[in-house]
Amino acid sequence: MQTEFEFTLPRGFVDEAGQLHRNGRMRLATAVDEIEAVEHPQVQAKESYLPVILLSRVVTQLGGLPEITPQIIGGLFASDLAYLQDLYLRLNSSEPVMVGTVCPYCSHELQLQVAPLG
Numbered sequence: 187m188q189t190e191f192e193f194t195l196p197r198g199f200v201d202e203a204g205q206l207h208r209n210g211r212m213r214l215a216t217a218v219d220e221i222e223a224v225e226h227p228q229v230q231a232k233e234s235y236l237p238v239i240l241l242s243r244v245v246t247q248l249g250g251l252p253e254i255t256p257q258i259i260g261g262l263f264a265s266d267l268a269y270l271q272d273l274y275l276r277l278n279s280s281e282p283v284m285v286g287t288v289c290p291y292c293s294h295e296l297q298l299q300v301a302p303l304g
Contacts, residue, residue: 189214190246193273195266199248199258207249212241212270215278219243228256241270 190213198208223229223240235256242256251258259267288295 191273191277193270195248195262196269197263197266199251199262199266201251205249207251210248211246212244212273212277213246215240215244215274237267237271237274241267241274244274245270 190211192209192211195208195210198206200206219240223236223243226235226239228235229239238256238259242254242259245254245259248254248258259270262270286295286297
């Protein structure tokens with residue numbers, strides 16, 4: 187059973203040295219990942235911080251960074267955070283995920299059903 191999946195961020199994380207990190211790996215979440223993320227002090231103080239804590243637990247690699255911390259996930263561009271949140275849902279859901287999009291030709295908004303990856 188595959189438990190880790192490779193990804194490429196749309197924009198990438200720029201570290202303090204100005205180096206861009208786009209390629210990474212995410213593992214399937216465990217029950218403990220979700221429980222401990224919900225109980226994390228920063229999440230208790232501000233619930234909207236949950237994706238940052240949860241993703242910092244399941245993203246196992248991002249470019250050449252030695253570790254993935256909440257500060258790194260919090261420093262991602264919004265489009266990269268949204269990409270990782272979508273990937274997390276696709277990997278950890280047994281149900282298809284609905285994704286809103288816009289047709290590039292006619293600008294019509296539509297919903298697409300995306301099958302889980304895991």
